[in-house]
Amino acid sequence: xxxxxPIVELVRGLWVTLKxxxxxxxxxxxxxxxxxxxxxxRGRHVxxxxxxxxxxxxxxxxxxxxxxxxxxxVEASENTNEKRFSPGERYASTYEINMLRCIFCGxxxxxxxxxxxxxxxxxxxxxxxxxxxxxTKEMLLESVPSQAFLTPQKVEPGEFNRSVPExxxxxx
Amino acid sequence: xxxxxxxxxxxxxxxxxxxxALLGGFAYLTWYERRALARIQTRIGPNRAGPFxxxxxxxxxxxxxxxxxxxxxxxxxxxxxxxxxxxxxxxIIIAAVIPWGRSINLFGREITLYLADINVGILYFMSIAAxxxxxxxxxxxxxxxKYAMLGGLRATAQMISYELSLGIALVPVILLADSMRMIxxxxxxxxxWFVLIQPVGALIFWIATLAEIxxxxxxxxxAEQELTAGFHSEYSGMKxxxxxxxxxxxxxxxxxxxxxxxxxxxxxxxxxxxxxxSWLSWLKVDNSPLLGPVYxxxxxxxxxxxxxxxxxxxxxxxxxxxxEFGWKILVPLSLVIVFxxxxxxxxxxxxxxxxxxxxxxxxxxxxGLIPVAMVYRxxxxxxxxxA
Numbered sequence: 001x002x003x004x005x006p007i008v009e010l011v012r013g014l015w016v017t018l019k020x021x022x023x024x025x026x027x028x029x030x031x032x033x034x035x036x037x038x039x040x041x042r043g044r045h046v047x048x049x050x051x052x053x054x055x056x057x058x059x060x061x062x063x064x065x066x067x068x069x070x071x072x073x074v075e076a077s078e079n080t081n082e083k084r085f086s087p088g089e090r091y092a093s094t095y096e097i098n099m100l101r102c103i104f105c106g107x108x109x110x111x112x113x114x115x116x117x118x119x120x121x122x123x124x125x126x127x128x129x130x131x132x133x134x135x136t137k138e139m140l141l142e143s144v145p146s147q148a149f150l151t152p153q154k155v156e157p158g159e160f161n162r163s164v165p166e167x168x169x170x171x172x
Numbered sequence: 173x174x175x176x177x178x179x180x181x182x183x184x185x186x187x188x189x190x191x192x193a194l195l196g197g198f199a200y201l202t203w204y205e206r207r208a209l210a211r212i213q214t215r216i217g218p219n220r221a222g223p224f225x226x227x228x229x230x231x232x233x234x235x236x237x238x239x240x241x242x243x244x245x246x247x248x249x250x251x252x253x254x255x256x257x258x259x260x261x262x263x264i265i266i267a268a269v270i271p272w273g274r275s276i277n278l279f280g281r282e283i284t285l286y287l288a289d290i291n292v293g294i295l296y297f298m299s300i301a302a303x304x305x306x307x308x309x310x311x312x313x314x315x316x317x318k319y320a321m322l323g324g325l326r327a328t329a330q331m332i333s334y335e336l337s338l339g340i341a342l343v344p345v346i347l348l349a350d351s352m353r354m355i356x357x358x359x360x361x362x363x364x365w366f367v368l369i370q371p372v373g374a375l376i377f378w379i380a381t382l383a384e385i386x387x388x389x390x391x392x393x394x395a396e397q398e399l400t401a402g403f404h405s406e407y408s409g410m411k412x413x414x415x416x417x418x419x420x421x422x423x424x425x426x427x428x429x430x431x432x433x434x435x436x437x438x439x440x441x442x443x444x445x446x447x448x449x450s451w452l453s454w455l456k457v458d459n460s461p462l463l464g465p466v467y468x469x470x471x472x473x474x475x476x477x478x479x480x481x482x483x484x485x486x487x488x489x490x491x492x493x494x495x496e497f498g499w500k501i502l503v504p505l506s507l508v509i510v511f512x513x514x515x516x517x518x519x520x521x522x523x524x525x526x527x528x529x530x531x532x533x534x535x536x537x538x539x540g541l542i543p544v545a546m547v548y549r550x551x552x553x554x555x556x557x558x559a
Contacts, residue, residue, distance in 0.1 A: 006547045010486070017212045017485040027216040 042104045042119035045097055047141045053149025055085050055141065056116030058163045059092035066111035071101035079160075083152035088163020091151075095137035099125055113164050178281070186287050190267055198420040199229035204473075205420075205480050212484040233413070241409035244316055251314035256407065256414035259307030262300045263421040269293040270428050271354050273438045273464025274457065285438075285464060286355070293354040294346060297429060298339055301384060304418065305331040308386075308403050311415070315406035323402025326392045326491065330383055333495060334390075337502035338380035344373045344513035344532075345433045358437035367434040369529060372536040373509050374434040376502055381430065383498070385422040388483035392491055427475035428468065435471050438464035501543045508539050 002008070028035050037043065048056045059076030075094035085091035108117050127133050144150055203218065203225065210217030218225035243252060273285030290296050305328055312324015346352055348369060349360035360366075367374040383390035392402075404415045431437055440447060440455050440463070447456045457464050489497065516532035 003545045003548050004541075006544050006551065013485045014481065017481060020214055021211045023214045025211070025214050025216045029216075 037121045037123065041121055041123075042106050044099075044120055044122040044125055044135070045102075045108070045140055046118050046120040046122075047095065047137065048116050048118055049142050049144065049149070049151075050087070053144050053151060053153065054087055054160065055091060055151055056114045057092045057095065057112075058086050058088050058114055058116070059090045059095075060113065060163075062111040062113060063108035063117055066107040068105060068107060069101045069103050071098045071103075072096070072108060073098075081155055081157045084155045084160060085151040085153075086163070087160035087165070090163070092137060095140065097135045097140065098133060099127070099135055100130065100133040182281075182283060183287065186283075187268075190287060191264060194264060194267055194421050194424065195417075197424050198417050199233065201420045201424060201476065202232065202416075203229050204476065205483075208477060208480045209484050212481070236413040237410060239409040241411060242406070244406050246316045247406065248314040248316065251310050252406075253411075255307050255311035255314060256411045256418075257307070258310060259304055259418040260414045260421075262304040262307075263418040263425060266297055266300045266422075266425045267428075269296050269354055270425070270432065271358060271437060272468050274461045276461050285461070289353065289355060292352045294342055294352045294357075298335075298342070301338075301422075302331075302335055304422070307418070311407070312403035315403075317406050319401070320403050320405045323405070327386065327403055330386075330390065330392055330494065330498075333498040334380045334383035334502070337376055337498065337506045338384055340503065340506035340510060341373045341376040341380060342433065343506075343510045344370045347510070347513050347517055354432055354437075358432055358439060361436040362439055365434060365436045369532055370434075370509065370513060370536060371533055372540040373506070373513070374430075375540070376506050376509065377433065378430060380502065381426045382479070382482065383494070385419065385426055387423065387479055389486040389489050390494060391488060392494060423476060423479060424472060427472045427479070430475055431468060431471040435475075437471075438468045440467055441471065501546075505540065505543055509536055512536050512539065 050056060059074055061074040061076070064070075064072040064074050073094065073096045074092050076090040077093035079085055079089060079091050104119060106119050109115075109119055206228075207217040207225070218228040221227040221231045243249060268287040269290055271286035271289075275282050275284040277283070308327040308331075309324040312320045312322070312327065315321070345357060345366055348366055349357040351357060351360070357366075382388075386392070404412055407415060435441075438457060440457055442455055446452055454460050455463070457467070512535045513532050516528055516535070519531070520526055520528035
């Protein structure tokens with residue numbers, strides 16, 4: 001340390017800020033240019049489908065039970081082979097998430113026995129009134145590549161009796 | 173009588189132009205500050221409204237005009253209404269004495285590029301600058317809110333303390349120019365800017381003005397982390413905009429004043445060996461008087477950048493240290509500076525040798541290092557106590 005330090009340190013501070021003018025701004029021009037989210041980012045929920053288009057959700061309400069802020073409401077109905085939404089006996093006829101209550105904790109994801117509900121990467125969740133804060137099943141459900149994959153589907157009897165898929169390695 | 177009438181018209185037009193220049197300057201100073209601060213913080217800043225965000229001030233103004241104006245129920249209504257006006261008016265009328273150039277010939281008459289040529293311009297500046305503290309303390313008091321009250325009181329204490337060193341730091345300028353007229357002060361710097369002759373005085377003046385206009389690192393009266401917003405906590409809408417306006421106009425005015433007192437005002441910022449080259453002689457203010465305002469503008473913009481730069485760099489000084497710095501360092505130092513300057517001028521006159529004038533900066537810098545050494549010692553003492 002030297003006697004001039006009080007001045008030198010002040011000037012060094014000024015030099016640091018002056019240097020940073022030349023640096024590239026870190027700003028993202030948001031609506032045009034979106035930032036990649038992290039792999040484990042928890043955004044808006046997505047209801048997944050199997051490859052054949054059937055919904056993974058079986059309407060068991062475990063997510064609603066696990067939800068600490070009581071944001072999820074599920075109502076289940078019976079599947080038939082003529083109108084099949086999901087494998088097994090039942091499907092979610094109503095599936096609503098209140099985005100005003102959701103805290104994006106991801107417990108629903110953990111509770112789901114079929115891995116139907118997943119917190120996706122969409123973070124653009126603005127709404128202008130309370131009613132549009134309630135996301136319905138149609139809004140949450142994954143889109144399908146073509147009309148043929150839409151639910152309900154007409155299937156052969158006895159093909160989709162099991163609601164929870166068999167695990168490849170149960171000890172996993 | 174016809175000449176009287178035209179004189180009035182000339183004054184009127186010049187005042188209107190000046191006021192509009194100040195209002196526009198205020199609007200674009202906010203833009204300038206936000207852009208410059210953003211660049212320093214590796215951001216972009218407002219760039220949505222118009223090209224480079226140039227319409228942002230207009231959008232801000234529209235927003236502020238249409239915002240609801242709240243008056244606290246227990247406020248002293250009349251004073252609450254009066255305070256923003258008392259803050260804004262001085263910040264505009266200081267501009268009257270600022271010379272923006274010599275004079276130009278227009279429509280066959282000589283038009284001076286300044287509004288008022290008062291022979292005690294410095295006194296005018298000092299007194300008007302001191303008035304604006306009333307607006308702030310009245311705003312703080314009439315809001316009937318603790319934060320606003322504390323902000324107003326802090327502002328008063330700070331302004332009174334730094335007014336002293338502000339005034340004393342101007343004495344070397346008066347001594348060197350041998351006049352209190354702004355024009356004379358500028359013309360006296362045609363050989364050397366006063367910042368070269370009295371660098372320590374310029375630095376003291378700079379620090380004191382930062383405190384005077386409540387800019388960082390002396391923005392104690394409106395420290396948003398401590399006092400929510402200080403004296404203007406309770407103001408909203410257009411009344412708040414007036415405070416905002418006053419602050420930014422004062423920034424412009426103060427930078428213009430510093431440019432006049434220490435950086436040669438409207439004189440060309442080039443040494444004479446450049447302007448003596450024949451094809452560059454148009455750069456001289458003598459040859460093209462319209463360049464005066466341009467040079468002034470450039471100097472003000474550079475000084476404003478320095479203010480923004482300081483704001484981006486240094487943290488706010490603690491209140492007791494602010495007072496100690498003002499009273500224990502700046503005031504004695506500026507008194508010594510006055511003494512050194514006076515001695516140098518007397519010696520130069522006595523021995524008829526201008527070399528003695530160059531003793532002033534050397535002696536001032538040496539004396540200026542004494543408080544630095546004192547600060548260093550006290551810092552070291554503190555670090556020993558901690559260890």
